Amino acid sequence: MITAVEGVKCYGIKEGKNGLGIVVCKGKVAGVFTKNRFKAAPVVITQEHVKYGEIEGIIVNSGNANAFTGEEGLRNAKRMAELLAKKLKVPIHKIAVASTGVIGVQLDMEWIESKFEEVFANLGTSREHALSFAKSIMTTDSFPKECLIRDRFTIAGVAKGAGMIAPNMATMLAFIFTDADFEPEELRDMLRKAVDRSFNVTVVDGDTSTNDMVLLIATGKKKVDRRIFEKRLTEVCMDLAKKIARDGEGATKFVEIRVEGAKNDEDAFKAAKTVASSLLVKTAIFGNDPNWGRIVAALGYSGVEVSENLDLSIEGFKDGNAVGSVDLVRNGRSMTNENKAREIMEKSDEILLKIDLKVGKGKGYAFGCDLSYEYVRINSEYTT
Amino acid sequence: MITAVEGVKCYGIKEGKNGLGIVVCKGKVAGVFTKNRFKAAPVVITQEHVKYGEIEGIIVNSGNANAFTGEEGLRNAKRMAELLAKKLKVPIHKIAVASTGVIGVQLDMEWIESKFEEVFANLGTSREHALSFAKSIMTTDSFPKECLIRDRFTIAGVAKGAGMIAPNMATMLAFIFTDADFEPEELRDMLRKAVDRSFNVTVVDGDTSTNDMVLLIATGKKKVDRRIFEKRLTEVCMDLAKKIARDGEGATKFVEIRVEGAKNDEDAFKAAKTVASSLLVKTAIFGNDPNWGRIVAALGYSGVEVSENLDLSIEGFKDGNAVGSVDLVRNGRSMTNENKAREIMEKSDEILLKIDLKVGKGKGYAFGCDLSYEYVRINSEYTT
Numbered sequence: 001m002i003t004a005v006e007g008v009k010c011y012g013i014k015e016g017k018n019g020l021g022i023v024v025c026k027g028k029v030a031g032v033f034t035k036n037r038f039k040a041a042p043v044v045i046t047q048e049h050v051k052y053g054e055i056e057g058i059i060v061n062s063g064n065a066n067a068f069t070g071e072e073g074l075r076n077a078k079r080m081a082e083l084l085a086k087k088l089k090v091p092i093h094k095i096a097v098a099s100t101g102v103i104g105v106q107l108d109m110e111w112i113e114s115k116f117e118e119v120f121a122n123l124g125t126s127r128e129h130a131l132s133f134a135k136s137i138m139t140t141d142s143f144p145k146e147c148l149i150r151d152r153f154t155i156a157g158v159a160k161g162a163g164m165i166a167p168n169m170a171t172m173l174a175f176i177f178t179d180a181d182f183e184p185e186e187l188r189d190m191l192r193k194a195v196d197r198s199f200n201v202t203v204v205d206g207d208t209s210t211n212d213m214v215l216l217i218a219t220g221k222k223k224v225d226r227r228i229f230e231k232r233l234t235e236v237c238m239d240l241a242k243k244i245a246r247d248g249e250g251a252t253k254f255v256e257i258r259v260e261g262a263k264n265d266e267d268a269f270k271a272a273k274t275v276a277s278s279l280l281v282k283t284a285i286f287g288n289d290p291n292w293g294r295i296v297a298a299l300g301y302s303g304v305e306v307s308e309n310l311d312l313s314i315e316g317f318k319d320g321n322a323v324g325s326v327d328l329v330r331n332g333r334s335m336t337n338e339n340k341a342r343e344i345m346e347k348s349d350e351i352l353l354k355i356d357l358k359v360g361k362g363k364g365y366a367f368g369c370d371l372s373y374e375y376v377r378i379n380s381e382y383t384t
Numbered sequence: 385m386i387t388a389v390e391g392v393k394c395y396g397i398k399e400g401k402n403g404l405g406i407v408v409c410k411g412k413v414a415g416v417f418t419k420n421r422f423k424a425a426p427v428v429i430t431q432e433h434v435k436y437g438e439i440e441g442i443i444v445n446s447g448n449a450n451a452f453t454g455e456e457g458l459r460n461a462k463r464m465a466e467l468l469a470k471k472l473k474v475p476i477h478k479i480a481v482a483s484t485g486v487i488g489v490q491l492d493m494e495w496i497e498s499k500f501e502e503v504f505a506n507l508g509t510s511r512e513h514a515l516s517f518a519k520s521i522m523t524t525d526s527f528p529k530e531c532l533i534r535d536r537f538t539i540a541g542v543a544k545g546a547g548m549i550a551p552n553m554a555t556m557l558a559f560i561f562t563d564a565d566f567e568p569e570e571l572r573d574m575l576r577k578a579v580d581r582s583f584n585v586t587v588v589d590g591d592t593s594t595n596d597m598v599l600l601i602a603t604g605k606k607k608v609d610r611r612i613f614e615k616r617l618t619e620v621c622m623d624l625a626k627k628i629a630r631d632g633e634g635a636t637k638f639v640e641i642r643v644e645g646a647k648n649d650e651d652a653f654k655a656a657k658t659v660a661s662s663l664l665v666k667t668a669i670f671g672n673d674p675n676w677g678r679i680v681a682a683l684g685y686s687g688v689e690v691s692e693n694l695d696l697s698i699e700g701f702k703d704g705n706a707v708g709s710v711d712l713v714r715n716g717r718s719m720t721n722e723n724k725a726r727e728i729m730e731k732s733d734e735i736l737l738k739i740d741l742k743v744g745k746g747k748g749y750a751f752g753c754d755l756s757y758e759y760v761r762i763n764s765e766y767t768t
């Protein structure tokens with residue numbers, strides 16, 4: 001719950017497919033944004049505003065991405081920021097705007113303006129307030145995604161994302177708040193690294209959205225050791241990223257791929273992401289089919305150095321508890337443990353694939369999910 | 385039908401998931417092989433044999449890829465070549481071997497050896513012989529894939545492939561025969577270019593297999609102008625590639641993406657392939673949903689230069705006849721023709737997306753298909 005961070009007030013509402021959420025919080029800010037060449041209007045606006053290094057509020061709508069909407073889209077994104085800026089009596093560049101939803105349709109500004117007062121009037125600091133905001137930014141998400149870590153300082157994040165999830169970045173919005181004290185440049189450095197090791201290794205379908213945005217806001221109340229903060233920030237991002245993968249559209253299983261023995265860490269992450277992205281691996285996991293040949297094939301086309309003597313094992317978890325684990329390939333040889341592996345997979349809602357490439361000392365990981373009938377249903381019926 | 389090329393004799397059988405096919409044809413040879421680092425045993429063997437520049441026969445099994453099968457796999461692939469080499473009384477390097485099917489399981493050599501005599505004894509040159517071979521190499525294919533072009537010379541090809549289809553290359557086998565006369569180096573140059581513009585722009589699921597192989601065999605009976613041959617060869621490859629995309633696992637619609645106005649041809653092909661690969665585009669097409677926002681988003685993350693003023697139109701075909709066409713985006717503006725587009729999509733079994741990036745003069749295309757429930761079913765149940 002983001003309201004665990006002192007100084008954060010929020011609220012949000014959801015009406016059918018439309019949602020509107022507001023966070024008020026004064027702090028230094030850093031952001032990481034989509035690499036898609038068609039950046040949505042709110043991304044264009046917020047990227048500019050974040051350059052000033054400090055914000056006082058965030059306004060988010062769900063149901064409409066305000067992407068590929070031309071000049072009118074930019075005007076609408078600015079108008080959203082303006083609504084909140086006026087209320088807070090701050091310059092417009094102190095406001096961040098974000099949107100998520102369908103591409104290519106103009107925002108229903110009438111709805112947003114008509115709901116703005118209600119949302120603003122209800123801002124608060126309780127658990128319920130945090131949850132209402134988390135829910136207001138959801139689209140095809142099936143559960144709100146929050147994370148809270150308390151050390152001698154506090155970091156709390158909220159995220160949305162379930163489809164169009166790809167490295168660089170997941171189609172997702174994430175807002176992270178902390179009472180730690182850092183300058184915008186420090187925040188940016190730390191956020192980029194944390195995003196690289198969390199959201200950027202999360203794959204649902206490989207589509208990089210026009211609207212991805214991660215913001216980190218620091219209220220500056222507490223001096224914190226940078227190394228410790230960086231570690232905690234990465235933990236928050238990883239936790240949110242895993243929740244996004246777990247909630248992948250139609251997913252029945254969360255999948256984590258851990259690669260070791262790569263030439264270097266970069267290779268290990270690349271190999272893990274390639275396996276997480278393979279449709280054949282994803283459908284096999286949906287079918288509880290320990291088809292390790294598809295995993296090996298994916299490693300083979302990942303572009304990284306691999307040894308034919310690789311090791312591959314599978315572990316299953318249900319509700320966080322270990323179900324069992326089994327070697328599938330050892331020194332490049334099938335261990336013919338397929339029946340046992342199938343049994344483990346059937347009982348699990350979380351699959352861990354451990355791969356040793358036997359080439360070097362590089363380590364990496366990726367998060368993903370299986371590909372089910374439900375993914376096809378959700379995405380073939382989305383706008384209808 | 386490959387038997388239209390003088391000198392080609394073939395036959396094949398299929399028993400359940402297993403198939404065995406043989407082609408006897410003496411000629412100069414060139415090949416293009418998978419870029420997957422884990423090359424299947426038959427790929428390793430055939431790549432070596434093709435270097436000699438001439439072959440006399442091809443032996444193919446389906447149902448088992450003989451991939452990731454270690455030393456035993458290599459021995460089995462050699463044994464397959466040897467069976468045919470002995471019958472033809474030629475050195476083993478005059479034989480090409482290919483396999484397709486499940487990865488990581490040793491070949492059932494007993495079955496292959498027991499059927500070899502039957503297949504060899506039935507070699508012939510009729511339409512039925514060609515078809516029996518085309519069928520014997522099928523796995524999840526729902527129809528045999530053949531192409532024949534007669535000019536003053538003849539080129540005929542046969543292919544298989546329906547899943548694990550990705551650029552570089554589709555999971556596929558293709559064997560192309562001609563009576564034209566070229567040296568192996570010329571054949572290789574022409575084949576590489578033709579493959580680049582056909583199989584390598586064909587996307588079903590983005591997984592590059594361990595077994596991909598395209599062979600071109602020229603019997604040398606006719607002197608042919610190189611430019612003309614190159615054109616015809618590309619046509620054969622494009623035709624086979626389209627048939628593979630049309631038969632994409634679970635596909636209900638064939639999709640062609642034509643991009644123009646790119647900075648250069650390379651960019652145009654890259655943009656087209658990215659759109660063809662997008663799961664969100666593929667599921668939208670399955671759902672007859674003219675969700676152009678997803679197409680635009682894919683163009684945005686394709687990595688190529690794009691203009692916000694792009695044009696995008698959709699055309700539908702049923703049984704090869706035009707159903708209708710409609711502009712979705714013109715100069716970056718939605719044409720709000722979604723209802724008409726949906727109507728066209730519902731009636732069509734072939735969708736053509738035309739995109740003008742408005743940046744330069746580059747042109748390119750890609751072939752693909754939609755993503756349906758059936759794809760998930762086929763691939764989650766494949767080995768069970």
